[in-house]
Amino acid sequence: MASERMADQQADQPGDDQSEPRSTGRPGPRVPEARSPEPRLPEPRPLDAIDRDILQILHADGRASIRSVAERVHVSRANAYARINRLIDDGVIRGFGARINHERAGQGASAYITLKIVQNSWRTVRDQLRALPGASHIALVSGDFDVLLLVHTPDNRALRELVLTRLQSIPEVLSTRTLLVFEEDALESSASTESVAEPER
Numbered sequence: 001m002a003s004e005r006m007a008d009q010q011a012d013q014p015g016d017d018q019s020e021p022r023s024t025g026r027p028g029p030r031v032p033e034a035r036s037p038e039p040r041l042p043e044p045r046p047l048d049a050i051d052r053d054i055l056q057i058l059h060a061d062g063r064a065s066i067r068s069v070a071e072r073v074h075v076s077r078a079n080a081y082a083r084i085n086r087l088i089d090d091g092v093i094r095g096f097g098a099r100i101n102h103e104r105a106g107q108g109a110s111a112y113i114t115l116k117i118v119q120n121s122w123r124t125v126r127d128q129l130r131a132l133p134g135a136s137h138i139a140l141v142s143g144d145f146d147v148l149l150l151v152h153t154p155d156n157r158a159l160r161e162l163v164l165t166r167l168q169s170i171p172e173v174l175s176t177r178t179l180l181v182f183e184e185d186a187l188e189s190s191a192s193t194e195s196v197a198e199p200e201r
Contacts, residue, residue, distance in 0.1 A: 003007050041091040054083055062096035107152035109159045110181035114145040120170035
């Protein structure tokens, strides 16, 4: 079973890291623990073509104004405003944020890290992964490993420190494997760089 082993002389090359698992008596077949309940939301309402167009616009540019959204989907400002608020209230829109060029933001090393964890420890592990510096995405998955983690760090040495010091100190983590990201491209519409008003909400 593959896990992390990055020798000191390879401090700047953490991608080719494999060794024996940290723990030897792994439990039997793993049954992923159920995710903790999210805040209670109303029953989802069907989305029509206008709702989907609004989502596409805001996905490409979260700062688009109510006026510009309304004009592009051919509804009144009041209608666009009501629809956006309904999408927020229904939990369809989870928030508005910036898409970051991590390399230009000083985070030159990115990696997907797979983890095998102790059975029924998902909630505990998830809470600790959320606290990791540079953690960008966490998913509980099926297959040969249990958790997929995406991290961005300033350089490979910081990535090595995160894996060997932070991740492997979590008792519920049985083994890890690091996959360096050489290049990435978000599959999203190009966002406008023009400064526009934030949606009224």
